[in-house]
Amino acid sequence: xxxxxxxxxxxxxxxxxxxxxxxxxxxxxxxxxxxxxxxxxxxxxxxxxxxxxxxxxxxxxxxxxxxxxxxxxxxxxxxxxxxxxxxxxxxxxxxxxxxxxxxxxxxxxxxxxxxxxxxxxxxxxxxxxxxxxxxxxxxxxxxxxxxxxxxxxxxxxxxxxxxxxxxxxxxxxxxxxxxxxxxxxxxxxxxxxxxxxxxxxxxxxxxxxxxxxxxxxxxxxxxxxxxxxxxxxxxxxxxxxxxxxxxxxxxxxxxxxxxxxxxxxxxxxxxxxxxxxxxxxxxxxxxxxxxxxxxxxxxxxxxxxxxxx
Ligand code: NCD
Numbered sequence: 001x002x003x004x005x006x007x008x009x010x011x012x013x014x015x016x017x018x019x020x021x022x023x024x025x026x027x028x029x030x031x032x033x034x035x036x037x038x039x040x041x042x043x044x045x046x047x048x049x050x051x052x053x054x055x056x057x058x059x060x061x062x063x064x065x066x067x068x069x070x071x072x073x074x075x076x077x078x079x080x081x082x083x084x085x086x087x088x089x090x091x092x093x094x095x096x097x098x099x100x101x102x103x104x105x106x107x108x109x110x111x112x113x114x115x116x117x118x119x120x121x122x123x124x125x126x127x128x129x130x131x132x133x134x135x136x137x138x139x140x141x142x143x144x145x146x147x148x149x150x151x152x153x154x155x156x157x158x159x160x161x162x163x164x165x166x167x168x169x170x171x172x173x174x175x176x177x178x179x180x181x182x183x184x185x186x187x188x189x190x191x192x193x194x195x196x197x198x199x200x201x202x203x204x205x206x207x208x209x210x211x212x213x214x215x216x217x218x219x220x221x222x223x224x225x226x227x228x229x230x231x232x233x234x235x236x237x238x239x240x241x242x243x244x245x246x247x248x249x250x251x252x253x254x255x256x257x258x259x260x261x262x263x264x265x266x267x268x269x270x271x272x273x274x275x276x277x278x279x280x281x282x283x284x285x286x287x288x289x290x291x292x293x294x295x296x297x298x299x300x301x302x303x304x305x306x307x308x309x
Pocket of ligand 1: 060131137170171229270
């Protein structure tokens with residue numbers, strides 16, 4: 001049985017580590033947090049979150065910080081590794097061993113795929129992965145599921161397209177793995193060069209009803225959720241390769257003619273050219289409301305791993 005004891009002291013590293021019951025439990029706790037955003041709460045008073053961001057971030061870092069503040073806790077950390085001892089050559093393991101003396105939980109983003117696991121291995125306090133290179137971004141997947149469930153009423157039964165950079169986009173890796181727990185139909189829509197990475201395909205095979213395609217227009221009328229992603233420029237070694245695929249899918253209000261009336265367009269943000277601003281004011285746009293779920297979800301996760309619920 002899943003209860004709060006299942007999460008106390010736990011690391012949040014990969015969606016591969018979570019069952020459907022656990023995911024649903026976290027989503028329920030995120031819903032419980034919604035009234036506390038306005039009312040305020042002392043649930044995490046005296047607790048300290050260390051936010052260690054070795055890669056750029058707006059939403060993930062600020063929503064972790066906002067979540068901690070909403071629950072009465074405090075935040076320390078850095079948003080720029082150049083101001084930390086990393087520039088002097090300190091290893092990640094040493095940084096983590098030090099920071100755990102100053103805090104109760106660490107949220108971390110790092111360019112290396114293994115960073116979150118390495119940190120979790122050395123730390124005695126919970127590590128929450130806020131993005132580990134192109135590998136995974138589990139808290140984003142959870143907030144995406146919470147946004148979907150809140151908007152659509154449930155996740156089972158939906159037809160969902162993950163669109164864009166499925167090779168380097170860590171949000172879609174975590175989301176695809178999470179969705180293998182639900183009764184959904186998923187289209188992986190990408191240019192040939194940016195097909196879903198092999199380890200994700202291997203881990204969803206047999207558990208997720210998915211189809212890989214390059215043709216978004218063809219699947220568009222079936223969709224309940226269109227989840228667009230940015231082509232991850234920073235992961236390309238040759239800028240010419242990036243230029244070839246950067247505008248592979250451009251979604252504007254004209255393109256959306258003929259979709260289901262209640263199709264929701266999602267995006268982890270930041271968007272570059274994937275979604276035109278003329279979609280923003282349509283009933284399809286969920287992306288700016290989606291970000292709010294990051295606060296509810298991260299409030300729930302912090303409270304759970306700190307054993308406060
Ligand atoms: C994403 C990320 O950092 O992986 N942003 C986010 O956390 N909301 C998506 C991206 O950078 O494209």
